[in-house]
Amino acid sequence: MTDLSHPAPRFSASDAEGLAKDFFNVTATATPLDGERDRNYRLDTGVDAGWILKIVNSSEPRVESEFQTALLDHLAVHGAHLGVPHLRASVAGDYLPSVASATGEQHAMRLVSWLAGTPLAEAKRSVALMSNFGRALGELDRALQGFMHLGAVRDLDWDLRHAARSRSRLHYIKSPERRAIVERFITRFEHTVQPRLASLRAQVIHNDANDWNILVDAETTRHVTGFIDFGDAVHTVLIAEVAIACAYAILDMDDPIGAAAALVAGFHEKYPLQAQELDVLFNLIAMRLVISVTFSASRQDQTEDNPYLAISEAPAWRLLEQLDSMNPRLATGILRKACGFDAIEGAGAVRRWIADNHTSFADLVRPSAAVLNKVIAPFGDASHEMTIASAEQRPADATRWWNAFSAAHNVPLAIGPWGELRTIYTDSAFESRFIKGQRRTLHVGVDLVMPAGTPLYAPVAGTVKSVEVEPDPLGYGGLVMIEHSPSGCPPFLTLWGHLAHEALSRLKAGDKLEAGDLVGYMGTDTENGGWIPHLHLQMTTDTQLSASEVIGVGEPEYREVWADLFPDASTLAGIPPETYNQQGMTKAQIIAKRKELLLPNLSISYTDPIKFVRGDGVWLIDNFGRALPGLLQQRVPLGP
The missing domain is CATH 2.70.70.10 (Glucose Permease (Domain IIA))
Incomplete structure (x- = not known):
């Protein structure tokens, strides 16, 4: 994995322009982009949508860089309809050429197409957009199903399987109240989630579908148009993809679990989830935020120099505090129900048993x-x-x-x-x-x-x-x-x-x-x-x-x-259910119909006639949900 303490590559915008020309035959103006480990530049050519030049941190193993390149190449074939960056080969025909820095370190480079769109972080969010996001993400992961590469098996702190490592960063959180919130989530993860992860489906996922890596239609902001930055892609549990997307997409929404449910339902529509995956989702959403805020706290002295590290810290804390106030079992029920499962396993069976055995x-x-x-x-x-x-x-x-x-x-x-x-x-x-x-x-x-x-x-x-x-x-x-x-x-x-x-x-x-x-x-x-x-x-x-x-x-x-x-x-x-629902003709309508259709010898013997709506064993149930013994109501008409 990349050494986070290793500085990002030192290449200026002018250097990037030269590299683009020399290695990829692209003449463009370079503008720096934010990044945590690598050096990224947008290249504006003036004749097409533009490009992104990534100069990879020298501490990143070559196999991991090759993995990310192979992933994009795979999506170009199996997910051509998806909005993902497309690779451009160098003049030598290589997708991952190397360049030496002034200090002699070797850096891999990758040139990919610039995708137009508005980051989800800057778009007006709605339940409809969350649902569309979920469907797009489900299609992306469906396209990645079956893809594998040696570099996908990597030790990454942002892999949710390793979320308990956040405990080592707890002491950096200065607020005792906030530290207690994070510790509660970590403890719950260790006891109830981590032991179950090995039994869940795993595959290569994007692993960083945060709201800055998701692009939406610039005009309507109603649907997702693209996914960028596959730098954290990894082979891990599939449900982590959904958790990460939810963690950022629902920031500062009035009904965050409702928004998450819409996203999850959209994903499930394109790539069906399993009940046991949904059972750990709420806690995984929280743990992605825990990883984020503990890293931000541990690097507080770097925030001024690199605001990317703390870009979502404030809303992440607000969401963590709200999630901490929720009962995770009730929240999980909401997420399960959004995908068509019982809110808890066995709920339907209990209701059926009650209905079938009510006479006992x-x-x-x-x-x-x-x-x-x-x-x-x-x-x-x-x-x-x-x-x-x-x-x-x-x-x-x-x-x-x-x-x-x-x-x-x-x-x-x-x-x-x-x-x-x-x-x-x-x-x-x-x-x-x-x-x-x-x-x-x-x-x-x-x-x-x-x-x-x-x-x-x-x-x-x-x-x-x-x-x-x-x-x-x-x-x-x-x-x-x-x-x-x-x-x-x-x-x-x-x-x-x-x-x-x-x-x-x-x-x-x-x-x-x-x-x-x-x-x-x-x-x-x-x-x-x-x-x-x-x-x-x-x-x-x-x-x-x-x-x-x-x-x-x-x-x-x-x-x-x-x-x-x-x-x-x-x-x-x-x-009886008739206590709440009264249907059919009224008593007055029934009496009028009897007088119209029946002979006088079939008269009613009650001053206030009873409207019976059904039988239940030996009981007759009236329209107000009152049970009366059936034999007491029998009247045998005599006549030829």
Whole structure:
């Protein structure tokens, strides 16, 4: 590899003009370009697009220079449609002639075509551009698939397989807070990513698709037109290419993971990624930034002389700080879902098992939620007095309203649906970690509003994972998490929030619960986080999450991701889907149609007729999601 301490070649612009003429028969005006190790000049001929003359650092092994030349030659054949530099042979027919410096050192030279375009770093970024970038990068790596050269096997600090070397540069970071961020990422890489890299696909990649090496259409900046600077190309894990591209492309974007997801989806469209590759992507994105900022810190005294070394340091730190605030498992779910995978392995299987086995579940409340009269709680209506009282942390007022409504309408149960958009969450704790300036508003649990003290029972057998109290205002209060491992289903967790604190003295981690066993009681507003008494029931298919990591409210933009990670627990709670969706003719329309088509002896015996929409075993389900015994509804008409 190139010795980074070895100075760049000392050739002036005038020298470059002479070399271009003598070796390549190109008459041009030379302008210096930034570079870390080599000396680069743009050559303006006035008659064509121009050229770039690269004078290679003398410490770079010849085989590595030959590798980069062979790579461009390969792309000229297998990726002719791609925007990459084209080689120009010397007058002697050589693509890599050598020249001696004034000190006698030998330097390889390469002349490649200048590519027109605007660097991505200077373009207005959009999700559409990220998607196009991903597709272009996927095509590039697809063209490189199968290409190999001895010089591709090189020891490069910028190879993400060696990202843990950044630990040796930690002491250069002066800020203790920033140093702690970087150390957390390095430790996570060492423990959870590095051991898995050997099992991932590897090939030759560009390895430096940063925003200055990507060119976009100068007029519209809507699509990528070219890739430049293959000086860091290496044989390494394929997913590193995507990680590096993401690390720079999403700098200073309001929704960096959303932008990364668009890029990844574009790449996947042209060069399908594997689920296990996506599982390490988030951490590899962060580690590329870690390599960058630790190198910048270690060479701080060189920054004034070579601003190229710190060109992206400030935005890199901003992104690292934002990534550090994110849960990597949730971010990984976003990236997996963008490529059509479950947000976590097994999510679909859990949902199918719940749907297929719903008749075997024990009742969560007694009588079952299925047979109770119920309404949708007004948490989704920002103007409703119960919602306003809850948002203003006046739970007693919210409870008084509900008690009066419940008694007046004979409705003992209110349901807060999964997927409901709510403005009730005003505390700073609900600010999005993924999207700048946005709050989390999509409810990803199911609420059951009933009186404090209502007992709650496990619908499925499980093992208590944790019992705790979340003390924050509008938090969960008493909180129990249970792990379930039913036969024929991947394991999943249920979270029971807003419980009475008595559960802490009765349950502990490791306790076994059978279906129908008591989990806890709905808590009062003094112990449930300051809410109207209710249960927040939530499932998660990620058994590695702790109770504090399970978000009860998510970003609407990632609804499909949350549906995988936190499936709707309504069926588990015994709530029929008709509770939320009423379709078909109304009762009045059905009665009118009966009078039109049926004889009088087939009259209706109910003062308030029931509209049944389907059967479920021995039960008939009405249009409000209420289950009634089927035999009680049978009326046998008599007659000829």
